[in-house]
Amino acid sequence: MWQFFHKLGSPRWFYQISSSLLPWLGVLSAALIITATVWGLAFAPMDFKQGNSFRIIYIHVPSAFLALAGYYTMAIAGAVYLIWRMKMAEIVLRVAAPIGAVMTFLALITGAIWGKPTWGAWWVWDARITSMLVLFFLYMGVVALAGSYQRADLGSKAAAILALVGTVNIPIIYKSVDWWYSLHQPATIKFTSKPSIHPDMLWPLLLMIVGFYLLYAVLIMLHARAEIVQREQRTRWIQELAK
Amino acid sequence: MSLASACWQMLRRDLTLLARRKMDVLNPLLFGFLVALLFPLGLGPAPASLALVAPGLLWIIALLSCLWATDGVFDEDFHDGSLALILLSPQPAYFLIMARLMAHWLASGFIVALVSPVLALMLYLPSEAMGVLFLSLLLGSASLVCIGAVGAALTVNVRNGGVLLSLIVLPLYVPVIIFGSAAVQAAAQLQDSTAYLAILAAMSLLAIVLVPLAITAALRINVDAA
Numbered sequence: 372m373w374q375f376f377h378k379l380g381s382p383r384w385f386y387q388i389s390s391s392l393l394p395w396l397g398v399l400s401a402a403l404i405i406t407a408t409v410w411g412l413a414f415a416p417m418d419f420k421q422g423n424s425f426r427i428i429y430i431h432v433p434s435a436f437l438a439l440a441g442y443y444t445m446a447i448a449g450a451v452y453l454i455w456r457m458k459m460a461e462i463v464l465r466v467a468a469p470i471g472a473v474m475t476f477l478a479l480i481t482g483a484i485w486g487k488p489t490w491g492a493w494w495v496w497d498a499r500i501t502s503m504l505v506l507f508f509l510y511m512g513v514v515a516l517a518g519s520y521q522r523a524d525l526g527s528k529a530a531a532i533l534a535l536v537g538t539v540n541i542p543i544i545y546k547s548v549d550w551w552y553s554l555h556q557p558a559t560i561k562f563t564s565k566p567s568i569h570p571d572m573l574w575p576l577l578l579m580i581v582g583f584y585l586l587y588a589v590l591i592m593l594h595a596r597a598e599i600v601q602r603e604q605r606t607r608w609i610q611e612l613a614k
Numbered sequence: 615m616s617l618a619s620a621c622w623q624m625l626r627r628d629l630t631l632l633a634r635r636k637m638d639v640l641n642p643l644l645f646g647f648l649v650a651l652l653f654p655l656g657l658g659p660a661p662a663s664l665a666l667v668a669p670g671l672l673w674i675i676a677l678l679s680c681l682w683a684t685d686g687v688f689d690e691d692f693h694d695g696s697l698a699l700i701l702l703s704p705q706p707a708y709f710l711i712m713a714r715l716m717a718h719w720l721a722s723g724f725i726v727a728l729v730s731p732v733l734a735l736m737l738y739l740p741s742e743a744m745g746v747l748f749l750s751l752l753l754g755s756a757s758l759v760c761i762g763a764v765g766a767a768l769t770v771n772v773r774n775g776g777v778l779l780s781l782i783v784l785p786l787y788v789p790v791i792i793f794g795s796a797a798v799q800a801a802a803q804l805q806d807s808t809a810y811l812a813i814l815a816a817m818s819l820l821a822i823v824l825v826p827l828a829i830t831a832a833l834r835i836n837v838d839a840a
Contacts, residue, residue, distance in 0.1 A: 453831075505785045505788050508781070508784070508785040509785045511781065512781050512782040512785065515778055515781055515782070516768060516769070516778065516782060519769070519772045519773075519775075519778055520771070520772065522839060525835055525836070525839050528835045529768045529832060529835055529836075532768065532828055532831050532832050532835075533768055533782060535828075536764060536786065536828050537785070537786070539824070540785075540786050540789070543789045543817070544785070544786075544788050544789055546789075547788065547789035547792045547793060548788065548789075548792065550792070551792040551796070554796060
């Protein structure tokens with residue numbers, strides 16, 4: 372069983388394993404997302420206070436979850452690369468950074484779109500939104516740093532260090548922004564309160580979250596495969612594949 | 615050479631170099647004053663409105679000064695090869711880097727803290743908050759310099775690394791500025807700011823201890839490759 376994980380560390384084996392996994396994951400994630408979208412947009416009950424505008428949480432919440440999970444994926448891949456020098460870890464690090472940044476951006480944009488009809492403001496400096504914005508900049512820092520080096524492997528190592536420094540900082544940043552918000556805004560309107568969500572609204576959300584996680588795995592695999600083909604283009608197995 | 619004397623030599627070397635290049639020390643401070651000039655031009659000279667934003671503004675100016683001061687902290691040594699020698703020395707690079715950070719803090723963060731009352735007067739900070747401003751900058755600038763140095767180490771061989779440095783480092787500055795400006799704001803409103811100062815001190819200590827690890831790793835990446 373451990374051999375499977377060891378195999379994933381090699382580009383060639385990763386390519387082969389992902390070739391067999393990708394169709395299943397793709398179909399499953401598409402099925403879950405489509406089901407959850409239709410269910411959430413069309414069949415879930417209308418919210419008492421927000422009417423139909425709440426439905427954007429079906430995109431907003433999963434992308435926010437993945438923004439944070441993606442950062443940890445990137446940081447762990449970076450740590451593995453720095454410690455064990457695995458090629459696949461470097462590739463996953465490189466590939467996870469822009470995907471995570473896009474997820475964060477999506478979360479911010481959908482949050483703004485949700486905010487306008489619901490609470491009247493496109494943007495509010497509340498704790499979670501501000502933390503998400505800082506996370507976006509952390510991602511962009513990793514992307515920019517990795518791309519600024521002339522040698523790709525050095526850039527990946529530097530990006531891995533930055534991702535780890537960011538990981539240490541994320542709880543500190545989150546807590547301090549949380550505290551900062553509570554200091555400056557005696558919360559009259561609680562954007563961050565957790566209302567008990569009706570099961571009929573919750574199920575499509577859960578399906579959507581799982582679908583998004585699978586989509587993230589699919590995206591990582593697709594980008595990693597492209598990266599592998601590009602890096603290993605001179606090897607025989609790639610050239611056989613190209614024929 | 616013992617570790618202590620090696621660190622002392624490192625400290626002496628950096629302070630001597632900084633003393634010989636006074637403009638390198640002065641430039642970030644001048645930038646800080648320029649920013650302090652821009653804000654009243656943008657916000658209007660009314661004392662009431664400036665006093666309102668003064669705590670945060672002073673911290674932002676200090677933050678930017680420290681950021682610009684740490685911009686090229688490893689560049690020159692990297693390009694002339696002394697960094698390779700420092701990393702090859704028998705003493706652990708961790709402590710040598712710490713000595714360098716100390717020297718640079720003395721030339722940037724410490725001086726910013728000393729000069730901050732002048733900036734505070736320009737921005738109409740209530741006089742009750744001056745002492746806390748000085749103290750908060752003294753305690754917080756250590757973490758600013760340390761975190762800035764991590765960015766400098768990561769961008770040591772990057773062309774136009776200054777902007778990239780800012781992009782990398784500013785998100786990491788978020789906790790420091792939150793508590794720094796909160797301390798000064800509390801003092802301006804005649805409230806107790808001890809808790810915020812304590813947290814600033816804690817963050818600085820954490821930075822001082824952890825940052826040399828990251829810096830050594832980042833520098834080794836660049837030096838081993840060059």
